[in-house]
Amino acid sequence: MKKIKSYTGIWNVEKVLYAINDFNLPFPVTFTQITWFVITEFIIILFGDIPPLSMIEGA
Template sequence: MKKIRSYTSIWNVEKVIYAINDLKLPFPITFNQMTWFVLSLFFVIFLANVPPLSLIEGALLKYLGIPGFTAWFMSQKSFDGKKPVGFIRSIYRYYTNPKVIYSEKKVSEQKVVMEVNVTYVRSEMLGLSN
């Protein structure tokens, strides 16, 4: 097996934010982490009155802790060599795609009706009489 060298990963450098305007951040964050933080913050704000989130009293935990943990988890962990979003997408595709395929197309299962025809054969013994 021969390895083919590729330099595309050199150009796929993830952008990092060190400061927002004049506010220097305590630790650098990536655009991916910032996106997950904002999406999960909107999710928490939207579902703030639903029972699991309505039981949390502290605003710091609810509006910073949960989105912060979600952003960290989604950017750090990997399952089967995939990021969590790709892993969830592959599980979703597995359960929604048809299981019986031929040439990448779904095979529709048809019921086969068997006609039961029974043929009776009457046999007679013909004997020679002496």
Template sequence: MKQIRVYNQVFRIEKTVYSVQGINLPLPVSYRQMAFFVGTLLVMVFLNKFPPISWIDYFLIKFVAIPVIVAWFFTRKTLDGKAPHRFILRYLEHLFKAHHFARYQELEKPRDNCYKYTGEVTYRLTSGGDSK
């Protein structure tokens, strides 16, 4: 089998934002990072009404630091070779799926969770048994 090299990633340049409304950002930010930041910021605004998030009094931690850390984590790190949000979705999908498969076909589970043997079961007594 021969591998064909594909250079699609070379031509996929991530769009970057350098300033917002004329205010220069300290670091260039991609649209994906901005989306994770804004999404986390909206979640933090919603969770700010409920404990234990409402107990945190530090504005910068709640509305700047946590969204920055989440945006960095979800755009820069990989879990098992996948983006973290895709890994979490696949993990949840795995948890709620049936786990009994043979050749990708779902198997029927035994009804009473007990196993029934149809053949003879043979065994032998050893001399280490209890003596009377």
């Protein structure tokens, strides 16, 4: 049986942010990167009082 080539994946281009309002970002950021950053920050804030995160000075 012969396989048929499919090029539907070419249209799944990830969206990139170059600026937020009038503030130009120093480098382009994808929505996946923004999502991981927000989730990581939320976890750090949520568990910030539990050791070993509470032992970090100035954080």
